[in-house]
Amino acid sequence: MDKMSECEIVKDLAIPYTEGLINPKSKEFVDVHLSTCNNCMKYYKDIKSDIFKEKYNEVQEDKIVINQFSKINKKINILKICLISIMIIVLIIASLLFAKYQKNNNVINRSYNQIxxxxxxxxxxxTVKTIQNNFDTNDQMNYEEVYYYKDGKYKIESDNSIKFYEDNSYEKICVYHDLKQIDYYKQDFIEMTKGDLIGIFSCVLNxxxxxxxxxxxxxxxREERYNGIDCYVIRFGDKNSYTDTWINKASFIPVRVVNEVYSDFYREEIYTFQENVVNDLDVDKEILNSEQYKDYRKNEIDNNFKERTNSNKDLQYLFK
Ligand SMILES: [Zn+2]
Structure with missing residues (x-):
């Protein structure tokens, strides 16, 4: 074999040799030739570095693909965490709102059933104490009314007047101390039926x-103490005004209603409710025949709704 054809054979074997896919005898032949031929040796070095580069590039490409996958994976994980967090926050808000709804409903229902x-x-x-301030006109009012009810008879007493009613009656009596006058009304409509007085707690009914x-x-x-009584305070309001209804936590009977229109108007009603303290004399209109009232002028008044209005009987509530 001449030198030239040996070189060609050695060059043909370059790739299998470099990748270690050559039998020992051929390897020995190549090694011997390379040790004597610089030309082939250079060729082998070039091949080696080409293969190395190729492999290196393959590895790099694999790495890039793996990197891209792991980046996508990370993004998916972040998305999952975000979604789960949002769901947890929504759940927390929903359960807080539901708890509030339940509490409001519970307090109001219990008070409503009590009333x-x-x-x-x-x-x-x-007893209803009223304090009223009008900040515009600087008017202040402060008065008290006491409502008595026993077995169908009412007496409503204030500083200046007394009124007597009976359930389902067509009569009422109004006494005015400043005028020294007693008006006996006969009317064609019923003004009071049992339980009407309790309508004073309309705040809760609404x-x-x-x-x-x-x-x-x-x-x-909210929960707050008033006058030594633990209360629930129901607030309905906005930035301009509010109504606070104070309800005794133990009895669920309203004890106070405060209504304020900021820097304009303030009104407070304080309720004291007592059961089984009224005696027959408290609601007895016979007292009007006593010595105390002998100077009072007595009027009989026909308060006939139909004659005055000629209109629908359903409008009677206007005159209550
Ligand atoms: Zn050679």
Missing amino acids: ESMKELNNYKL YKEMSSTVYNLALTI
Whole structure:
């Protein structure tokens, strides 16, 4: 074999040799030739570095693909965490809102049921103290009314007047101390039926309507002491005004309603409710025949609704 054809054979074997895919005898032949032929040796070195580069590039490409996958994986994980966090936050908010809804509903329902049951009572006294300030005109009012109810008879007493009613009666009596006058009314409509007085707690009756709807969430309830009584305070308000209804935590009877229009108007009603403290004399109109009232002028008044209005009987509530 001449030198030239040996070189060609050695060059042909370059790739299998470099990758170690050559039998020992051929390897020995190549090694011997390379040790004597610089030309082939250079060729082998070039091949080696080409293969190395190729492999290196392959590895790099693999690395890039792996990197891209792991980046996508990371993004998916971040997305998952975000979604789960959002779901947890939504769940927390929803359960807080639901807890608020339940609490509002519970307090208002219990108070409403208490008031409804009070309408059936036959003996009670209700004192209503009113404080009213009008900041515009600087008017201040401060007065007290006492409502007595026993077995169908009412007496409503204030500083200046006394009124007597009976359930389902067509009569009422109004006494005016400043005028020294007693008006005996005969009317063609019934002014009072049993339980009407308890309507003074209309604050809670209105909330009852709201509490089972989404408006429930417009109400807030806090707990506070008033006059030594632990109370729930239901607030309905905005930045201009509020109404606070104070409800005795133990009895669920309202004890106070405060209504304020900021820097304009303030009104407060304080309720004291007592059961079984009224005696027959408290609601007896016979007292008007006593010595105390002998100077009072007595008028009989026909208060006939139909004659005065000629209109629908349903409008009677206007004159209550
Ligand atoms: Zn050679």
